[in-house]
Amino acid sequence: xxxxxxxxxxxxxxxxxxxxxxxxxxxxxxxxxxxxxxxxxxxxxxxxxxxxxxxxxxxxxxxxxxxxxxxxxxxxxxxxxxxxxxxxxxxxxxxxxxxxxxxxxxxxxxxxxxxxxxxxxxxxxxxxxxxxxxxxxxxxxxxxxxxxxxxxxxxxxxxxxxxxxxxxxxxxxxxxxxxxxxxxxxxxxxxxxxxxxxxxxxxxxxxxxxxxxxxxxxxxxxxxxxxxxxxxxxxxxxxxxxxxxxxxxxxxx
Amino acid sequence: xxxxxxxxxxxxxxxxxxxxxxxxxxxxxxxxxxxxxxxxxxxxxxxxxxxxxxxxxxxxxxxxxxxxxxxxxxxxxxxxxxxxxxxxxxxxxxxxxxxxxxxxxxxxxxxxxxxxxxxxxxxxxxxxxxxxxxxxxxxxxxxxxxxxxxxxxxxxxxxxxxxxxxxxxxxxxxxxxxxxxxxxxxxxxxxxxxxxxxxxxxxxxxxxxxxxxxxxxxxxxxxxxxxxxxxxxxxxxxxxxxxxxxxxxxxxxxxxxxxxxxxxxxxxxxxxxxxxxxxxxxxxxxxxxxxxxxxxxxxxxxxxxxxxxxxxxxxxxxxxxxxxxxxxxxxxxxxxxxxxxxxxxxxxxxxxxxxxxxxxxxxxxxxxxxxxxxxxxxxxxxxxxxxxxxxxxxxxxxxxxxxxxxxxxxxxxxxxxxxxxxxxxxxxxxxxxxxxxxxxxxxxxxxxxxxxxxxx
Numbered sequence: 001x002x003x004x005x006x007x008x009x010x011x012x013x014x015x016x017x018x019x020x021x022x023x024x025x026x027x028x029x030x031x032x033x034x035x036x037x038x039x040x041x042x043x044x045x046x047x048x049x050x051x052x053x054x055x056x057x058x059x060x061x062x063x064x065x066x067x068x069x070x071x072x073x074x075x076x077x078x079x080x081x082x083x084x085x086x087x088x089x090x091x092x093x094x095x096x097x098x099x100x101x102x103x104x105x106x107x108x109x110x111x112x113x114x115x116x117x118x119x120x121x122x123x124x125x126x127x128x129x130x131x132x133x134x135x136x137x138x139x140x141x142x143x144x145x146x147x148x149x150x151x152x153x154x155x156x157x158x159x160x161x162x163x164x165x166x167x168x169x170x171x172x173x174x175x176x177x178x179x180x181x182x183x184x185x186x187x188x189x190x191x192x193x194x195x196x197x198x199x200x201x202x203x204x205x206x207x208x209x210x211x212x213x214x215x216x217x218x219x220x221x222x223x224x225x226x227x228x229x230x231x232x233x234x235x236x237x238x239x240x241x242x243x244x245x246x247x248x249x250x251x252x253x
Numbered sequence: 254x255x256x257x258x259x260x261x262x263x264x265x266x267x268x269x270x271x272x273x274x275x276x277x278x279x280x281x282x283x284x285x286x287x288x289x290x291x292x293x294x295x296x297x298x299x300x301x302x303x304x305x306x307x308x309x310x311x312x313x314x315x316x317x318x319x320x321x322x323x324x325x326x327x328x329x330x331x332x333x334x335x336x337x338x339x340x341x342x343x344x345x346x347x348x349x350x351x352x353x354x355x356x357x358x359x360x361x362x363x364x365x366x367x368x369x370x371x372x373x374x375x376x377x378x379x380x381x382x383x384x385x386x387x388x389x390x391x392x393x394x395x396x397x398x399x400x401x402x403x404x405x406x407x408x409x410x411x412x413x414x415x416x417x418x419x420x421x422x423x424x425x426x427x428x429x430x431x432x433x434x435x436x437x438x439x440x441x442x443x444x445x446x447x448x449x450x451x452x453x454x455x456x457x458x459x460x461x462x463x464x465x466x467x468x469x470x471x472x473x474x475x476x477x478x479x480x481x482x483x484x485x486x487x488x489x490x491x492x493x494x495x496x497x498x499x500x501x502x503x504x505x506x507x508x509x510x511x512x513x514x515x516x517x518x519x520x521x522x523x524x525x526x527x528x529x530x531x532x533x534x535x536x537x538x539x540x541x542x543x544x545x546x547x548x549x550x551x552x553x554x555x556x557x558x559x560x561x562x563x564x565x566x567x568x569x570x571x572x573x574x575x576x577x578x579x580x581x582x583x584x585x586x587x588x589x590x591x592x593x594x595x596x597x598x599x600x601x602x603x604x605x606x607x608x609x610x611x612x613x614x615x616x617x618x619x620x621x622x623x624x625x626x627x628x629x630x631x632x633x634x635x636x637x638x639x640x641x642x643x644x645x646x647x648x649x650x651x652x653x654x655x656x657x658x659x660x661x662x663x664x665x666x667x668x669x670x671x672x673x674x675x676x677x678x679x680x681x682x683x684x685x686x687x688x689x690x691x692x693x694x695x696x697x698x699x700x701x702x703x704x705x706x707x708x709x
Contacts, residue, residue: 052709055431055432057428057431057707057708057709058707058709077434077435077436078434080431080432080433080434080435081434083432084432085428085429085432087425087428087429089425090425090429091424091425091426091429092426092429093261093265093426094424095265095268095269096264096265100264104257104261105429105430105433107254107257108254108257108258108430108433108435109433109434110254110433110434149429152429156433
């Protein structure tokens with residue numbers, strides 16, 4: 001797949017919940033192969049709602065989502081073959097070992113060719129020591145569970161990876177190792193959409209950064225802009241604008 | 254993928270605390286119940302044998318016409334062996350009954366009813382023939398196999414199922430599963446199959462061991478037909494457990510939290526297992542009311558006294574048998590209607606349907622009860638006919654007849670006939686059908702609800 005292939009296309013994506021809350025407001029977003037897009041935003045900005053729409057867990061009120069050119073709402077099962085998801089707090093089957101969890105989700109993803117060696121390698125790659133592979137997950141720390149979540153995403157061999165605040169609650173070392181893994185996946189050609197509050201990590205790793213407020217991307221910065229600008233100031237500016245005005249008119253990319 | 258879900262459910266359940274508890278509980282209850290009921294059956298069989306022997310002696314004593322006319326004949330129906338699995342109505346059906354000779358009408362000395370079949374032959378305070386004087390045996394009735402399945406296993410099935418969906422939502426593993434190209438019906442079906450197998454596994458082991466312990470008992474020798482019946486009782490238990498697992502699963506798809514689905518499932522359990530089956534007879538009694546048999550007997554006796562005063566013995570002889578017969582028929586028909594209404598109302602509950610089907614297959618159900626009652630009534634008629642024939646043939650008149658021996662073979666034998674396998678199967682078909690309908694309907698409800706289940 002070429003570097004510029006669009007893996008994710010959100011067009012006019014809108015979600016109004018039953019209680020009339022506008023969670024996502026005419027969002028337009030493309031993510032390409034080999035790109036990390038960091039979505040910054042305060043709590044309630046609509047980041048997770050956007051991810052849920054991309055995963056087909058809720059139906060859009062308006063607009064559409066395409067993963068690898070497949071409309072998520074028209075053909076969800078086909079679209080899901082190309083996407084992997086790691087949540088903020090990966091929860092797996094506590095009574096299964098890391099290896100059993102990985103095996104279950106890998107087979108669920110349709111991969112029947114995975115060997116014990118593959119499992120071992122991917123778990124080592126994510127930083128899980130070998131002694132932990134056969135330990136029950138209920139005894140794992142959050143960092144270990146996040147690593148296992150990434151291992152599951154890697155084994156799925158999906159092109160698009162969605163990460164929902166994956167580094168929150170991780171210690172600095174764990175956070176850095178996690179970002180290194182993501183960087184490796186980008187190099188392998190994956191497109192990554194990561195929601196986060198962590199401006200510094202976003203600046204460090206993102207190819208593009210989008211600031212989300214009131215359900216829309218109010219500003220999208222390219223790599224050069226990210227490097228040049230004071231992202232923290234910019235982010236706080238948009239957030240305070242939102243607090244002042246309640247809602248910002250959407251700035252579509 | 255379906256296999257993966259089933260495998261996952263099985264593996265997770267097998268290492269869970271509830272599986273260990275269920276295995277121990279089912280082993281103790283099923284194996285224990287089968288053996289206690291087998292001991293109980295052996296005791297009842299011994300009572301039956303001694304009863305038959307004793308009452309055969311009584312018949313030998315009927316050696317004169319007045320005695321044939323005056324005394325009664327007591328009969329002893331054989332207890333059903335499959336009462337080990339479902340005791341059902343067998344304690345009533347296998348109770349000795351007496352046909353008083355002077356009328357050759359059904360009677361019950363203890364309670365004075367002419368019309369009753371199956372009421373206790375209590376004389377004083379002790380059931381006749383019982384070798385157990387310890388009242389604790391009556392206070393704590395042994396649970397039969399069907400009782401264990403109906404009460405305990407249905408509850409365990411719910412405890413295995415209530416968090417199948419809501420629990421995975423809470424732990425967010427459902428979301429992770431659904432990020433894959435996995436149809437929701439596959440998840441639901443896999444969970445149902447995997448979860449049901451998890452509970453059926455200890456059940457099957459306990460059932461197998463229980464059945465083996467029965468086979469090595471010298472006093473239990475199931476005929477081929479009994480084996481087929483046991484097999485159907487086993488299949489009915491499987492269906493019933495699958496239904497209750499689905500009830501838990503349905504409520505799991507209706508709740509975002511497993512604590513909510515547990516409360517809802519337990520409410521459904523109480524409703525289906527305890528409330529509906531017990532409420533149905535009460536409701537049916539409101540619609541089809543009945544006078545107590547004693548009241549009818551007293552009314553007959555009052556009319557009889559009036560007739561003696563106005564017309565004497567001739568009138569009594571001419572009118573009373575017809576009146577008795579008409580009242581008795583009407584009373585029995587009404588009883589059947591009341592019972593039938595109660596059965597139909599209670600069939601709203603899968604628990605009642607399961608009990609009806611299982612007891613019918615064990616030969617201790619409602620249809621067996623009515624069929625056995627008809628058999629008893631037929632025997633009463635048979636005895637009456639034999640007596641009439643004897644009186645007609647006896648040319649000796651009363652006084653000389655006192656010394657004429659009544660041959661034992663003049664007294665017809667009681668044929669203790671139970672329903673055959675095909676009749677039992679036919680009778681339990683509707684309840685089997687109800688369980689299958691429940692399975693399909695509950696799965697459809699769970700499926701439709703799960704399709705729109707919010708996994709976020």
